[in-house]
Amino acid sequence: MAGLAAGSTRLRMTHTGPWVADLGSQRLGRLFALSQMAAFPPGARTMSSTVLREFCEADAQEINRLAVTAFEEFGCNYSDWPALAAFYGKMSDLAKSGEIVVAEIAANIVGAVAYMPPHRGKAAYFDQAWPVIRSLVVDPKSRGVGVGRALTQECIKRARRDRSPVIALHTSAILKVALAMYLRMGFEWHHDAPAVYGVPYAVYLKKLLP
Numbered sequence: 001m002a003g004l005a006a007g008s009t010r011l012r013m014t015h016t017g018p019w020v021a022d023l024g025s026q027r028l029g030r031l032f033a034l035s036q037m038a039a040f041p042p043g044a045r046t047m048s049s050t051v052l053r054e055f056c057e058a059d060a061q062e063i064n065r066l067a068v069t070a071f072e073e074f075g076c077n078y079s080d081w082p083a084l085a086a087f088y089g090k091m092s093d094l095a096k097s098g099e100i101v102v103a104e105i106a107a108n109i110v111g112a113v114a115y116m117p118p119h120r121g122k123a124a125y126f127d128q129a130w131p132v133i134r135s136l137v138v139d140p141k142s143r144g145v146g147v148g149r150a151l152t153q154e155c156i157k158r159a160r161r162d163r164s165p166v167i168a169l170h171t172s173a174i175l176k177v178a179l180a181m182y183l184r185m186g187f188e189w190h191h192d193a194p195a196v197y198g199v200p201y202a203v204y205l206k207k208l209l210p
């Protein structure tokens with residue numbers, strides 16, 4: 001697992017600022033750093049305090065609820081939203097073949113993502129050797145404070161851990177905020193994938209420098 005010793009590190013982030021380690025927290029679970037840590041600038045305001053940790057079975061119901069809630073606003077674009085909602089309502093199943101990372105603010109789950117390592121649990125439109133980011137979701141009430149980017153960055157970190165030269169994902173132009181973020185993070189269109197309930201989707205790839 002990427003990161004630091006078990007149960008002792010908490011991360012804070014500002015809208016624009018660096019990750020900050022606040023050592024000594026007694027929080028349970030295995031908490032870990034997502035990206036480089038830097039000294040907390042004197043006087044800087046902390047907008048939110050986000051902790052990323054590994055998924056555990058007790059999170060399943062909340063993660064499944066969150067995944068459906070995150071996609072609900074796009075439901076009218078899909079020809080069969082109830083079917084897609086049922087799919088997202090089982091997001092926790094991805095823990096069987098991948099690694100779900102959970103984001104918490106003030107001990108509440110606010111986001112999650114599944115990292116699928118090389119040769120595990122991915123659709124046929126991916127090269128099976130590629131690590132893949134799946135089901136990135138952030139609660140609508142907790143958006144815009146860096147949680148989505150942090151979860152994506154954590155997947156990139158894990159792909160590097162797995163010594164992959166690339167990382168892939170599957171998204172759609174209707175998911176405007178997500179796609180724009182991925183492009184800013186260096187993902188590039190690779191090929192079109194089959195539509196999902198009538199909505200065009202494509203595979204995007206990011207090259208990872210050695």
Ligand SMILES: CC(C)(COP(=O)(O)OP(=O)(O)OC[C@H]1O[C@@H](n2cnc3c(N)ncnc32)[C@H](O)[C@@H]1OP(=O)(O)O)[C@@H](O)C(=O)NCCC(=O)NCCS
Pocket residue numbers: 070071135136137138139142143144145146147148149150170171172175177178180181184
């Ligand atoms: C996409 C999603 C995960 C982003 O989560 P988030 O926690 O709000 O994202 P962040 O706060 O880390 O912001 C990421 C970037 O998007 C920008 N952003 C966030 N909300 C935005 C909005 N409403 N409008 C425009 N830009 C926005 C941020 O400024 C940030 O920019 P940066 O790349 O320069 O850092 C979230 O909107 C979501 O759950 N969407 C629905 C599900 C989805 O589309 N998942 C992706 C599946 S492929």
